[in-house]
Amino acid sequence: MFFDVFRKNRSPLPAPADVGVPAVEVHASQAAYLEMREARREELHARHAVEQSIANLARCAPFQYLCHAHGGPATLRLAEQEGGEVNWRESVVCPTCHLNARMRFCTGLLARWMQAQPGARLYLTEQATHGYALLKRRFGTVHGSEYIHDEARKTAVGQYIRHLTGDSTESLNIEDVTRLSFADASFEVLASFEVLEHVPDYRLALREMARVLGKGGRLLLTAPFLECSRDTVTRARLDPDGSITHLLPPEYHGDPVSDGVLCFHHFGWDLLDALREAGFASAEVIEVWAPAFGLMGIQQAIAARKA
């Protein structure tokens, strides 16, 4: 007990309160996932009614949840889309740590992985984000990067990163996920959020991610995922001459460090096969639904692990 107090007092940041963690469900195949959905059809349907009630409540009185990303209570803030629908995945931003629901889910999971392996090195394919800043402050062994070519933008993004992290010595790192600069087995944990769908040759990126992870290394990914589709839908293709062929109407995603990025893929369950082919021993879809943690709607991520 004495040492726990001593350690806490020496920590550069107060340790987050232990608010617990939401239970996650793991799905290793589309068949198992569909079977689960069928068996729990009524329960899953009832979730929608609970979400509507919470949204209605939050419109007239503060609704509190536990943010396990920063470790403390938070008030539910709804950013509603047209028609009054709530985007539970991309909104519900915590007023304290500024992370939306998707990133609170993923950051909380990464923090758990990092705590289970003291000293683990984490590589995030983002640096100019609140998620990176939070993890960097909490665990020193975090490396982040962005993918930017424009020199003027690099300067501005570097300043923004120093503002976010409060570290005046931090500089912007540039990486291409299909050609990472790191030696083999440089990290124990790697996380990439909403990046893979913008990489024309995503299989090459997955091989690079497997390469820079050591034995037993863990990967956490989010990207547009079609839980009803076995196959990945290719929306656009990069041709050998460098031109882009659009196979579906172009879809651009908002990006904190650019004006919008073309989406090349919406992934299906074959992404798990691609991960195994890239060198991961296991690959699963993980899901969470936990109103007490402000995690509702469909919250999914992909987790993979090297042997």
Ligand SMILES: [Zn+2]
């Ligand atoms: Zn928070």
